[in-house]
Amino acid sequence: MFVETAVIAFVIYRVYMAISDTKATEIVGLLAAAIVVYLLCIVLQLDVLTAIIRLFAVPFMMLLCVFYHPELRRAFSSSFSRKSRFFRGQQATGDQIDSILNACNILVEKKRGALIVFPRHTDIQSILDSGTRLNADLSSTLILTIFDHDTPLHDGACVVQGGRITYAACYLPLSEQRNIKATFGTRHRASLGLAEASDAVILVVSEETGAISLSYNANIYYDLSTDTIKKTLLKLLSYRDVLPDEPQKEAQSAEGESV
Structure with missing residues (x-):
């Protein structure tokens, strides 16, 4: 018994x-x-x-x-699923996040899009295998280079693990939801697709609107401020600098409704 x-x-x-x-x-x-x-x-x-x-x-x-x-x-x-072998090294400094957000703001000014994936516990090896391995030091310059239209790596997502850019040009699964907002393009649908299939956090820069968003837990948190994104990343990726509240701006759920 x-x-x-x-x-x-x-x-x-x-x-x-x-x-x-x-x-x-x-x-x-x-x-x-x-x-x-x-x-x-x-x-x-x-x-x-x-x-x-x-x-x-x-x-x-x-x-x-x-x-x-x-x-x-x-x-x-x-x-x-098998725990991601990279998550244990996923600690990064606030300065490294600042470098990422600085690059994102420059991409907004240049009207260029970006997808940046932060793996957590779920194994996404199949996503990594679809891209090109870099294992390079994280910097704003490298992110800008990756998402420059003249480089072969700009089409797809780059992956940040352990404070390094480990992969680029990775293809993400598109969301299976049919009633997503029509204004969301392929990048948003791809970020939402991975957020539905794993617990990864995905940062999205819209080429059309310049909005910087986060996708996680099968939701898109659309057009957030850089300060909110930094605090949210610090929390979701188990960094110990701060423990902020969830984003308070309008969140786009997987079903296309505001939550």
Whole structure:
């Protein structure tokens, strides 16, 4: 009995940890409500309602899995996938983040776009394999060079790991959501796609609007100030300089609604 209880408790704990930071928590609420209604029907001996619930239980579960597929995939991928071997070296200084943001502001002035990926726990080796390995010191100059239209590395995302630019020209998966704002271009859709499939943080510079945004947890936080982006990166990447609040500006969710 003790072993069974321990196993069940462990499974419940892992499932909870997998979905605790995602929209999949909504599933828990729906399932809990359904179970409560089902138990009440049994206690009150409402045989017809009990039979109906049993009849629609499986289709209901299938609909939940289909509707929340992106969130479930990201949640369980983040929890159970092999830990990224680079995350332990992901510590960087505020000065390095300043260098990145300085480059982004220059790119805005030049009307050029950029995608910069900060991996966290989820393994994104397939994304890294799609690009070109650099393993170079992080600097504003290098970022500007990578995203210059005359260089072969500008098409795609660069990856920052351990305070270094490790890869460039990486291709990101496009978001599977169909009702994203029409004003979002390929870069925003790609950043959101990776934010849906992993727990990585993606910085986006819009070539058209000049907005600098962050994508993470299957959301786009659009057109943030450089100060807000720095504080958010310090928090999300487990840097210990500061522990700020979440961005307060309008956030574009994966479903295309303001949150």
